[in-house]
Amino acid sequence: MLIDLCELSPSYVRSIAPYQPGKPISELAREMGLEEAAIVKLASNENPLGIGPRTRAAIDAALGDIARYPDGNGYLLKLALSRRYGVDMSSIVLGNGSNDVLELVAAAFLGPGRAAVMSQHCFAVYPLATQARGARAIVVPARNYAHDLESMAKAVDDETYVVWAANPNNPTGTLAAADEVEAFLRKVPERVLVVIDEAYNEYIKADLRTDTLKLLKRHPNLVVTRTFSKAYGLAGLRVGYALAHPSVADVMNRVRQPFNVNSIGLAAAAAALDDMEFVARSYAENLNGLRQLEEGARKLGLEFIPSYGNFLTIRVTTGGKSAAEVFKRLLRRGVIVRPVGGGYGLPEHLRVTTGTAAENEKFLGALAASMKE
Numbered sequence: 001m002l003i004d005l006c007e008l009s010p011s012y013v014r015s016i017a018p019y020q021p022g023k024p025i026s027e028l029a030r031e032m033g034l035e036e037a038a039i040v041k042l043a044s045n046e047n048p049l050g051i052g053p054r055t056r057a058a059i060d061a062a063l064g065d066i067a068r069y070p071d072g073n074g075y076l077l078k079l080a081l082s083r084r085y086g087v088d089m090s091s092i093v094l095g096n097g098s099n100d101v102l103e104l105v106a107a108a109f110l111g112p113g114r115a116a117v118m119s120q121h122c123f124a125v126y127p128l129a130t131q132a133r134g135a136r137a138i139v140v141p142a143r144n145y146a147h148d149l150e151s152m153a154k155a156v157d158d159e160t161y162v163v164w165a166a167n168p169n170n171p172t173g174t175l176a177a178a179d180e181v182e183a184f185l186r187k188v189p190e191r192v193l194v195v196i197d198e199a200y201n202e203y204i205k206a207d208l209r210t211d212t213l214k215l216l217k218r219h220p221n222l223v224v225t226r227t228f229s230k231a232y233g234l235a236g237l238r239v240g241y242a243l244a245h246p247s248v249a250d251v252m253n254r255v256r257q258p259f260n261v262n263s264i265g266l267a268a269a270a271a272a273l274d275d276m277e278f279v280a281r282s283y284a285e286n287l288n289g290l291r292q293l294e295e296g297a298r299k300l301g302l303e304f305i306p307s308y309g310n311f312l313t314i315r316v317t318t319g320g321k322s323a324a325e326v327f328k329r330l331l332r333r334g335v336i337v338r339p340v341g342g343g344y345g346l347p348e349h350l351r352v353t354t355g356t357a358a359e360n361e362k363f364l365g366a367l368a369a370s371m372k373e
């Protein structure tokens with residue numbers, strides 16, 4: 001072959017560093033010769049409770065119809081969301097996970113000659129989605145690991161069309177208060193879309209949440225994204241959504257694949273949305289898990305970033321160890337967590353998802369042994 005076929009893609013695509021997902025259990029089992037059942041994966045902010053019985057029943061029922069294409073408009077799920085949140089169905093965009101919805105924002109509003117503002121330590125998909133469209137990333141330094149919303153609003157320039165902000169953020173777990181979010185929205189010009197990514201919204205204590213549904217009415221440039229992957233336990237089915245002004249939703253829908261959400265996902269998400277008891281259990285289990293992890297980290301003399309998500313980001317370099325080394329030692333003990341050096345810019349930390357009490361215990365035991373080794 002005379003040409004490098006890779007060179008055929010635009011340089012902004014070629015320079016993308018691929019997203020690093022959490023290591024699958026099956027991969028570690030193969031590599032280390034471990035039993036899958038003996039491995040604990042706390043690397044992808046998944047729900048340790050699995051799914052509720054009502055959701056399982058909806059999945060079973062949907063199996064009968066999978067020879068057919070799904071409803072490309074996701075009518076029943078949109079209806080359920082519209083009733084729950086009091087938004088018009090024309091304001092809802094469904095996605096193959098909220099990741100897909102973030103990509104739809106980038107596809108619809110970014111491109112060469114345009115820019116997007118984001119924070120240092122932000123969710124990895126923001127720089128990826130921005131770069132994949134040939135747009136420029138404006139990265140604003142974090143303040144005490146958190147999004148500095150004031151500086152982010154100031155960083156908006158003439159080429160900026162999108163601002164990405166996660167609340168709470170992954171991987172730092174930091175939360176912006178409602179008054180900060182409101183002040184931020186007042187500062188960002190109306191011609192710039194503000195994406196508030198609420199993937200972990202259900203884990204926030206009710207009185208600390210920003211009422212983004214109310215803000216949507218006041219700020220037509222606001223896009224709120226949410227997911228069924230976390231508190232609803234449907235990460236494997238890939239269902240997320242955006243709430244936005246109907247004209248924003250309209251352009252996002254134009255770049256959407258016609259059948260981007262599968263039929264099992266649609267049915268499961270509609271059932272899960274109704275299962276308030278399961279979400280309440282997920283919330284409670286997560287609070288216990290966070291306390292357990294915080295307590296364990298304190299006992300080991302390790303600092304952590306206080307978290308409002310379903311994960312805790314712990315500084316493990318105490319005693320001169322590198323986080324990469326601690327990560328490897330944990331793997332050898334059958335525990336998978338997430339390194340957050342590289343693209344996330346937190347080379348001294350590891351992010352650990354809250355698991356069941358037993359999983360958290362196993363992680364803390366393995367961490368204690370890894371720190372001593």
Ligand SMILES: Cc1ncc(COP(=O)(O)O)c(C=O)c1O
Pocket residue numbers: 044045096097098099100123166168169170197199226227228229235238239240
């Ligand atoms: C902040 C944030 N946004 C979005 C997502 C995407 O989740 P999903 O595509 O499963 O909805 C994640 C996943 O970890 C996340 O942490």
